[in-house]
Amino acid sequence: MPETTLTPETAGFVDALKFDADGLIPAIAQQHDSGEVLMLAWMNRESIRETLAGGRVVYWSRSRQALWRKGDSSGQVQHLVELRVDCDRDCLLLLVDQKGAACHTGRRSCFFTAIRDGAPRIVAEIIADPEALYRS
Amino acid sequence: MPETTLTPETAGFVDALKFDADGLIPAIAQQHDSGEVLMLAWMNRESIRETLAGGRVVYWSRSRQALWRKGDSSGQVQHLVELRVDCDRDCLLLLVDQKGAACHTGRRSCFFTAIRDGAPRIVAEIIADPEALYRS
Numbered sequence: 001m002p003e004t005t006l007t008p009e010t011a012g013f014v015d016a017l018k019f020d021a022d023g024l025i026p027a028i029a030q031q032h033d034s035g036e037v038l039m040l041a042w043m044n045r046e047s048i049r050e051t052l053a054g055g056r057v058v059y060w061s062r063s064r065q066a067l068w069r070k071g072d073s074s075g076q077v078q079h080l081v082e083l084r085v086d087c088d089r090d091c092l093l094l095l096v097d098q099k100g101a102a103c104h105t106g107r108r109s110c111f112f113t114a115i116r117d118g119a120p121r122i123v124a125e126i127i128a129d130p131e132a133l134y135r136s
Numbered sequence: 137m138p139e140t141t142l143t144p145e146t147a148g149f150v151d152a153l154k155f156d157a158d159g160l161i162p163a164i165a166q167q168h169d170s171g172e173v174l175m176l177a178w179m180n181r182e183s184i185r186e187t188l189a190g191g192r193v194v195y196w197s198r199s200r201q202a203l204w205r206k207g208d209s210s211g212q213v214q215h216l217v218e219l220r221v222d223c224d225r226d227c228l229l230l231l232v233d234q235k236g237a238a239c240h241t242g243r244r245s246c247f248f249t250a251i252r253d254g255a256p257r258i259v260a261e262i263i264a265d266p267e268a269l270y271r272s
Contacts, residue, residue: 035171
């Protein structure tokens, strides 16, 4: 990871974000060119700083209580194209370049279940074998 | 609002969502045709049921602790095109048709601040006068 230093303006921006009681902020990942919404995950100050400095997207895993460098296990990394924040400064939008499948099920997006004709339906195909993604 | 009854499958789907300790789930609103990510807000069971039944998007306002029928004050309503859920069933993606400005600042999207060239920059224009939107 590049050891790029954040500018004072960017560091101040990160400090001024509104984190919840656990020190987290939700982050939506959107493919920068196609507009696909890929996933929602959570970030803390450290993961935002590392993402902005290094250019690879790093989340905070609430289940593992650890930094989650997306793609370390699966190879399906996300590169940051642009980071945006909403008007309340309590949600991030990450425009990313997602390699392959964002979802652990091997689908491009985590949002693959839709309510259609009065029932939940799976509306996206598996594009990568999840067992192959997480084979160590 | 139409008093449409949810099908048993859809009602069961709503009951099986993973709500947080406050009974809420985050919902991303995306313009269905352009792909613009407009906002993130929160929903409870009741607001999801009303949205699915009536077709107009209803959130839960955490600040007002009340149902928030988007557009009741501003006229900038959201119509639901399709509701999706993620693989963990703890986040919703609403494909919507947004009239005018989703953001209370009068911008199309709430995500109008981006980190560019080492500093936060406003990257979207005001398309509706916020004072006119909220004049009662």
